[in-house]
Amino acid sequence: MNISDAAKLSGLPAKTIRYYESIDLFGAPRRAANGYRRYENTDIQTLCFLRQARQFGFNIGQCRLLLGLYKNPQRRSTEVHQLVSDKLKEVDAHIRELGETRDLLARLVGACANDEDAECAIIDTLAGQQEQSQVVEESKP
Amino acid sequence: MNISDAAKLSGLPAKTIRYYESIDLFGAPRRAANGYRRYENTDIQTLCFLRQARQFGFNIGQCRLLLGLYKNPQRRSTEVHQLVSDKLKEVDAHIRELGETRDLLARLVGACANDEDAECAIIDTLAGQQEQSQVVEESKP
DNA sequence: CTAAGCCTTACAGCAACTGTAAGGTCAAGA
DNA sequence: TCTTGACCTTACAGTTGCTGTAAGGCTTAG
Structure with missing residues (x-):
């Protein structure tokens, strides 16, 4: 799916998703032939995680830590x-x-x-x- | 007095006083022959007013309004x-x-x-x- | 063919400072 | 007299977490 779908599903503005990518908070997705970002359903999970964490008042650095734990099955x-x-x-x-x-x-x-x-x-x-x-x-x- | 005295007396960092001057929140004081800013005791009153207002959570725009009222005897x-x-x-x-x-x-x-x-x-x-x-x-x- | 509605990048701006660099000034001490 | 250190000046960059804007490419429907 394209970024606007990911935005709708995650509840984050497309702009914010690109921003998270730019600061390496959210890994860059693969691109379609036309250069458009393509997101998977698992990406949506992660974006939702970030939206929620931010809503809870965690700053970007703390979100990074939380995300590390989220992605780490050995946590x-x-x-x-x-x-x-x-x-x-x-x-x-x-x-x-x-x-x-x-x-x-x-x-x-x-x-x-x-x-x-x-x-x-x-x-x-x-x-x-x-x-x-x-x-x-x-x-x- | 110089800016560091004004800073001590008002409780605002010198840097902040210059900043307030740069955004026209606090009027530029006269300068000594060497170019140093010279502050009067009445300036300290105003700077204290600003510090207090900021401490109370008023943003710069609101401080501007408050300062206008402070300085206006017809308020x-x-x-x-x-x-x-x-x-x-x-x-x-x-x-x-x-x-x-x-x-x-x-x-x-x-x-x-x-x-x-x-x-x-x-x-x-x-x-x-x-x-x-x-x-x-x-x-x- | 064209218009809307996506997408891309890059850069600027917000608030309210704070940090840094590069340089001028001034008073005290050796 | 020289020097050291503490002031002062300006200008510009960085902070946080985005958001706005410009300029252009892609896609799809009519």
């Missing part, structure tokens, strides 16, 4: 487990971080008068110079 | 409120999305035997072809 499931639980920790950390940002934003929203006045607690907070402990002298007055 | 706090509560909604949506990913990952981790065997529920799940409803015929068999 041990504990290796896969390790990769995925590391990613889980990563996502958890990200969620916590975002949660803190969320709370700070909520506090800002709550503090703002939300009226026609120029005075604004949000602006005041954003302009706060947390990093500045003292005023520095001009290098050359 | 109405409701405009600021709008921007920030929009961002809050954005962050909430992002957190929900990540939460779903987290749950799916946790399910994967739970399903994996985590042993020396090659059989792995994670690999099986990732290879699942959700998008594929039927096998497509070869375009040219």
